[in-house]
Amino acid sequence: MQVKCDLKLLGKIFLTFFRISSLTLGGGYAMVAVMQWEAKKLKWASEEEFYKDLSLAQAIPGPIAFNTAVLLGKRVAGPLGSLTAGIAVVLPPFFAIVAVASILRPHLNSIYVQAFLKGCYAAVIGLVFNVLYDLLRRQRWSAYNILIVSVGTILLLYKSAFLIPVFLGTIALLYLRGVGK
Secondary structure (H helix, E strand, O other): OOOOOOHHHHHHHHHHHHHHHHHOOOOHHHHHHHHHHHHHHOOOOOHHHHHHHHHHHHHOOOOHHHHHHHHHHHHHHHHHHHHHHHHHHHHHHHHHHHHHHHHHHHHOOOHHHHHHHHHHHHHHHHHHHHHHHHHHHOOOOOHHHHHHHHHHHHHHHHOHHHHHHHHHHHHHHHHHHHHHO
């Protein structure tokens, strides 16, 4: 994809990510699902390119929505696109947190506010499940991969203190098996 960097494109990137960040409830993974839809609709990234960016975004420390926005912005318009997308995706939550905290604080015990928050939680679970399902569906699963991931999951369910060794061990075993092929 050819990288173009003009003010009109940067404006479109800013408005797109600002809108996604402003109107998506549920955090990073919920925003990722909307980013995927927008990137496909605007022809900024194919599905394969989007999932490559998403995989990299998950590997980079930091919020998944911010990382994904920065990588998509870079794909579309280079470093300025990356900066523009990053700023656009951060601004709405910053102002929303300040505004919502001051408005909701006196009403946290209201059954209506609690019901709204429970509804948002249910929607987020659905959006996150959709992204997870798409990621898992795209993997090439072998009996070995399923065994390693299953053992790692069981170890983590048994003792979450094993997180770092299990994570690194799983990656090492999957990587070594992939290199051997």
